[in-house]
Amino acid sequence: AQKITQTQPGMFVQEKEAVTLDCTYDTSDPSYGLFWYKQPSSGEMIFLIYQGSYDQQNATEGRYSLNFQKARKSANLVISASQLGDSAMYFCAMMEPGNQFYFGTGTSLTVIP
Amino acid sequence: KAGVTQTPRYLIKTRGQQVTLSCSPISGHRSVSWYQQTPGQGLQFLFEYFSETQRNKGNFPGRFSGRQFSNSRSEMNVSTLELGDSALYLCASSLLAGGLNNEQFFGPGTRLTVL
Numbered sequence: 001a002q003k004i005t006q007t008q009p010g011m012f013v014q015e016k017e018a019v020t021l022d023c024t025y026d027t028s029d030p031s032y033g034l035f036w037y038k039q040p041s042s043g044e045m046i047f048l049i050y051q052g053s054y055d056q057q058n059a060t061e062g063r064y065s066l067n068f069q070k071a072r073k074s075a076n077l078v079i080s081a082s083q084l085g086d087s088a089m090y091f092c093a094m095m096e097p098g099n100q101f102y103f104g105t106g107t108s109l110t111v112i113p
Numbered sequence: 114k115a116g117v118t119q120t121p122r123y124l125i126k127t128r129g130q131q132v133t134l135s136c137s138p139i140s141g142h143r144s145v146s147w148y149q150q151t152p153g154q155g156l157q158f159l160f161e162y163f164s165e166t167q168r169n170k171g172n173f174p175g176r177f178s179g180r181q182f183s184n185s186r187s188e189m190n191v192s193t194l195e196l197g198d199s200a201l202y203l204c205a206s207s208l209l210a211g212g213l214n215n216e217q218f219f220g221p222g223t224r225l226t227v228l
Binding site (some may be wrong): 013037044091101102 | 146161169205
């Protein structure tokens with residue numbers, strides 16, 4: 001079974017609008033960490049936001065927020081007030097204790113002016 | 114503080130050759146992980162090194178190997194290159210290994226093309 005599933009290969013959003021990128025995960029470990037990374041066309045992966053499995057509140061970092069629904073095993077990324085520079089690939093990832101990072105297949109986001 | 118550096122940035126090889134890629138982690142980081150990224154397979158974990166020891170290994174053939182030096186710099190070697198090895202190879206460093214909030218910092222990658 002896939003550890004991380006991103007079902008949206010491509011998304012479009014109008015500039016200044018909000019967009020939600022979906023991510024579901026699969027683990028039987030009660031302790032885990034969830035991450036979102038952005039990869040522009042240059043190739044470098046940029047860390048955006050982190051959510052721990054025991055965190056009570058949804059993580060927020062500036063215009064990024066993580067909609068964490070533990071029972072559904074989903075960790076959707078919400079980008080508010082989209083900007084042209086947000087156009088990139090977005091990857092959801094999970095870390096289990098003592099284990100490796102698992103990445104999803106990514107979502108390509110295009111911001112339309 | 115300098116970020117993760119990878120050399121070379123671009124590489125062209127022919128089938129059957131071997132290649133060595135290098136990664137220098139952020140100063141003080143002791144964990145280095147390697148990933149292969151292709152359009153069809155996405156990001157796939159190759160291996161992770163911590164304090165010169167391989168901690169985790171992904172599902173890749175033995176042609177893919179790595180090592181880590183005492184200064185935490187890491188090298189990845191691919192022998193007997195195949196066309197399917199063409200990919201972006203990303204290196205990531207983190208302060209420790211195995212921690213849940215173990216944020217990984219990525220380098221710019223090495224784009225390998227096998228002809």
